[in-house]
Amino acid sequence: MSTQATIDRKVDAYKTGVGAMSDKLPQLTRAYHDFTGECFKQGALSAKEKQLIALGIALFANNEICTFYHVQEAVSAGASDEEVLEAAGVAAAVGGGHAMSQGVTRVQQALQSVQG
Template structure:
């Protein structure tokens, strides 16, 4: 099918968007406030959107939140983060989260980068 996800990263993003849409239908006011809050948090300010995505990726790794890891890996790529910048943020996260952060980084982040870059072509 034309709109079917082509890989696991795309499938996870699709699953997240579907769940968020369902939640928004059931709790529109709460979703509206949450979305406004996160938009405010991620807008350009003293920190760039790029820097904020790198921070969010590091926190996602530390928290072991697979959906957010994928979402913010995409956010990093959308903000033109280089692979080196992403890997450095992984290192910082691993300094705090140890092996748990590193295990997600060397698997899920790297797979997501590869799959998301394939989607661009």
């Protein structure tokens, strides 16, 4: 199976799952879609910028389906390959910064507490 077919299958599985949830909890899923629709519409930030932000968060959260989805949406909103890859780079910097900030604070605090 091609990479694109795998990605499409996973995104479609999510959409199918949302449809099934909507059958059982229509108000909840409608509220979620209304909320996300409002969040992603053009505003002070462009739709493309919002999709690139979402991509970075999806990468940081290790959310595969959202990663695939927001790459597709960012490109659809006009993002170039370079912009998408730069967003991935920023997510990597934040992820590394997250680990580093914990290392220089919590880890050192923990070491101090066990060394008494």
